[in-house]
Amino acid sequence: MRLLEAERHRLVPLVRQAAGLSLSRTAWVLSATVLPYWERVCAWTEWRLTHEAALAAVGRAGDRAGEASLLSGLGALAGDQRHHLPASDLFRQAATVYREIGDLPGEAGVLQQLAVTLRRAGQLDEAEQTAARALELFTARGDVVNQGVVLWNLGWVQLNRHAFDPAIEAFRAALATCGEDRRQTAFCWYGMAETERQRGDLATAERYIERTLEFWYELGDRRGEVYSLRALGRVLTDQGRYDRARPFLVRALGLFEELGLVDGQAMILGDLADVLLRTGDPAGAVELLRRAVDQWQTMDSPHPLAEALVELARAYDAAGDPGAARKARGHALRIAESMQVPELVQAVRDEMSAASVPPGHDNAARPRRRRRARGTPPGQDNAARP
DSSP: OHHHHHTHHHHHHHHHHHHHTTOHHHHHHHHHHHHHHHHHHTOHHHHHHHHHHHHHHHHHHTOHHHHHHHHHHHHHHHHHTTOHHHHHHHHHHHHHHHHHTTOHHHHHHHHHHHHHHHHHTTOHHHHHHHHHHHHHHHHHHTOHHHHHHHHHHHHHHHHHTTOHHHHHHHHHHHHTTOTTOHHHHHHHHHHHHHHHHHHTOHHHHHHHHHHHHHHHHHHTOHHHHHHHHHHHHHHHHHTTOHHHHHHHHHHHHHHHHHHTOHHHHHHHHHHHHHHHHHTTOHHHHHHHHHHHHHHHHTTTOHHHHHHHHHHHHHHHHHTTOHHHHHHHHHHHHHHHHHHTOHHHHHHHHHHHHHHTSOTTSOOTTOOOOOOOOOOOOHHHHHOOOO
């Protein structure tokens, strides 16, 4: 890592030089090798430039293995930035190439990445089917480590369905595969913490998050740290400890901004808005949620956009603007219906029904429900493999 940091300014020119000299294999192997570094430091532009230069070179050379690796890497980049639709397309292209050249490990790895992207986009059934195929391929090869990664993702699929016991079962199965891998261990504890938070066992969730943070501090992984800081802030909010929650959320917002993770910034704005709603400042919540909606609209992330619009509608209700609330819910419903995700459509309709309760029942100012988490640390499941 220190060597790459010292030579960072040379990496893009080196890949471009190799590509220009028709050294296609050198270009793509170097691009794939430095990808984990780009991912760790959130160097989106350099990641894209190296991969695009190398992809052009392997295309001219007809190097299909390099093509598959680079398509996967570009898919991981899009996935890390939460551009789910382009990421899915790139992963599908990479999986097809790996299948055509008979590279089953490569195909399995890309299918796992595709499953993560589908899960994040709210396409849970397809995500589960894709993950099951990846698990089948990894199991056939005796690849225990990657079996654990797939099980971890399946835990999140179950959690997104609010199936808490199956989620914990999957996360514990994944934990059993970790061995001495402390980073993977941290991801498993993170998943279990979020499961317990959504289940309502906040004391257990807080204890698990604190354990997770210890791993991130030890590893020096700032991205893992920021997602766990957010998780801790949310648990403290759910406990009603708003004065303690706010500093963690503000600190996480600063780290998300520093790391260039726009989706993380949008999520934290929603979390801070939740605190404001709970503490009697609906106008402040509206302002933050409008910023969050604007940020989600810059990304190919219709699912969290629809959820943010529902939260914005609640804030408008609490602020005494039912017309704006109806408009926001209508927008959310149109997005949900266009995605053809029954769970999301029903959730938005439930919100619309709840909002139509006669005055005096005080539905408008209620705090938001515990949503499924979208803050899974991206480096865990999107890392491309050469």
